[in-house]
Amino acid sequence: MLRPLTENPDWWRGAVIYQIYPRSYQDSNGDGIGDLLGITNRLPHIASLGVDAIWISPFFTSPMRDFGYDVSDYCDVDPMFGSLADFDALISMAHQLGVKVMIDLVLSHTSIDHPWFAESRVSKDNPKSNWYVWADAKPDGTPPSNWLSIFGGSAWQWDAQRCQYYLHNFLTTQPDLNFHEPEVQDALLKVAEFWLQRGVDGFRLDTINFYVHDQELRDNPALPAERRNPITAPAANPYTWQDHQYDKNRPENLEFLRKLRTLMNQYGAAAVGEVGDDLYGLDILGEYTSGGDKVQMSYAFELLSSVPPTAQYVSEVMGAVDEKAPEGWVCWAFSNHDVPRHISRWKLTDAAARAYTTLMMCLRGSVCIYQGEELGLPEAELRFEDLQDPYGIQFWPEFKGRDGCRTPMVWDNNNQNGGFSSGHPWLPVSHDHLPRAVSEQEKDPGALLHHYRKAIHFRHSHEALVKGTHDTVRAEGTVVCFTRKSESEEIFVAVNLSGDPYTIEMPEGDWHQIGIELGSTGPAPDGKLHLGPWQPALALKHTPKA
Incomplete structure (x- = not known):
């Protein structure tokens, strides 16, 4: 049974969205890992910021090789995060506080532990044999194309059981789904509907431009060194040496996005897509968010890059958006779970952090802020022995991975775990973060936390800033x-x-x-x-x- 349409189906336009990385937000049971009940307990803090919605990174059943971005069951909660009943309670409390809930759907790939893949790899003629991207080796046994994984090495992995290669744009344990198979699209739309019927208000769509691949498996052309712009992958990764024309960014993707939008419209839901591309990010963003029949908003990586956003740079980025996405809608972000925190990335003082926050709340578009950003948390420094992220382990020390922005949230400055957990945290709590804990900033009227509240309130108080x-x-x-x-x-x-x-x-x-x-x-x-x-x-x- 469909729930009633939201009173304002345009709620997403100009919204401020607060991203939660559930492993690191609040642990409720002492196992050192954040969970859904922990998020629910901290919703009053989130509501006090004045945000319109939360975006929760994946909490689905997963072997956690990529910490939830490798899904083995799209329609259940991993036990480490709780249960479906816990999620229902979270939805209920958020809605009581006037906060909408968006969840992170990872549709481009699954875990190798997903039952779909287990069936697909058995043979070349089973009912799900075409649900993943399988291809024969070249005559010399090498992979079908030169496509590279964003996590390093070839994007093709040999499977001895099926005697074919399968495509993985990320880890070898994250096989890509075949969007050219209509049954795959239908199955994924059912996943989205499962959560919409459960009450979610929208989705963050992981790697939205990776869904569809070139059926001819044509090689990507080389990218000259002077055109390389390592935004979505570190410079140490040769992924940036290719012009990714064929392994992603395919025009056939638009058909699926239209189907998803049609479904979301029945529930008054909205989606923000993650567009990861060093060359065509804004072009794709403009294409995916135009016309009112695809996703409502997307973000590219221009303000998630290591380039300090000077006045000139900001004007160039906004000019490029006006040129390449005149009908589109951007969701701006300075930090998220995949990049070093912007306080450290741009070497900001507290005064500079305030200025950039004010600017972000005045830009045309919607806004995503990342947990701890409201506290001005810097990137945490971790020892190699403490790393959990396979990306960082692979490219250490030239690239230290994503763990530095994923360390636990700090709530109190009265114990070594910052109020996050009574147990041993899955990543160490940074001692540099403790003086910036929520409890400390609540007591200081001049703290950055209060500036975020004022800036968000200021944005909401002016129609010109929200939708103008x-x-x-x-x-x-x-x-x-x-x-x-x-x-x-x-x-x-x-x-x-x-x-x-x-x-x-x-x-x-x-x-x-x-x-x-x-x-x-x-x-x-x-x-x-x-x-x-x-x-x-x-x-x-x-x-x-x-």
Whole structure:
């Protein structure tokens, strides 16, 4: 039975979404691993931020070789995280607090432990023989194509049972599903419907541009060194040496996305897709989020990269979005579970972190913030012996993997585990994080945690920031500036992304300073904006209705 449509099916547009990595959020039973009940217990903290929704990374049944991104049962909860009843309780509590729930669907691949793969590998003519991407070896026994795994090495793994290669864009234990098989698409749509009927409000779609492969298995062309832009994979990984035209980014993917959107529309649900590509990320984002018949929003990696977002860089990225995705909708993020935390990645001071938070809440699009970001947590430094991430173990020490951003959340500064667990945590709690614990920041009115609350509230208080248009985003020296506009208001935004003061001209009009609690300044008597280091200027002009 379908639940009623949400009162606002457009709720996702301009929403602020809080990402939870469940292994590291809150442990409720002392086994050192976070769980669904732990998340439920911490929902009041999340609601206090004023966010619209949470996105929970995978909690499905899994052998955990890639920590939940290798699913062996799409329609159940792994016992380490709890049960379906625990998930139902989480949904109920979140909705009572006015927070929507999005879950992370990993549709491009499964675990080798999934029953579908166990059946598929038995023979070349069983009912699920075509559910995964199988191919014969070349005459010399080598793989069918030159495709590479994002985790290193060939994307093809020989299977002695079937005497064929299977495709794996990630770990060898994560075989890719064959989206050219209609039964696969139907099965995955049933998975989505299972969770929609259970009450979820939407999905984060992992590796959305990896779903479909080239049926001819054509080799990817080489990418000249000067065109390599290692955003989605580290420079130490030769994955960045190819132009990935055939192993992902295929136009046939659009058909499946339309089917998924049709299903989501029945429930008023929304999806944000992860577009991972160094060359075509914004082009794909524009294609996948345009027309109102595919996914509602996507994020690329431009602001998840190691490039510090100067005013010039931000203006270039926003200009590229306007050019390549004029009808699209971006979900901006500075940090997530796959990249070093942006406080460390960009070497930010607390003042700089505040400036970037204010900027993010003023950009056109939706927003994802990652657990602990509201505390200004830096990347945790781990010893090789403590690593759990196979990606980091493979490329250490040139690339240290993703564990540094996945260490447990810190709630209290009164024990070595930061209030995360009464047991031994699956990853060590960083002692550098303890002074930034929630309990400590709640007591300090000037803490970054309170700035996040103010910035999110400021965004929600202005229709122009949630759903409005923007003019050209431009850089004036170290200041990035633009105007957001709705039917009832215009808001001028200028943020000095520098540790030095800078002065710009104020645009003409009857502007009134707003956002004082965010450190905003206003125009001087000479009509100019004199911005201090890392200072924003936010000004409002009411637009009379016709």
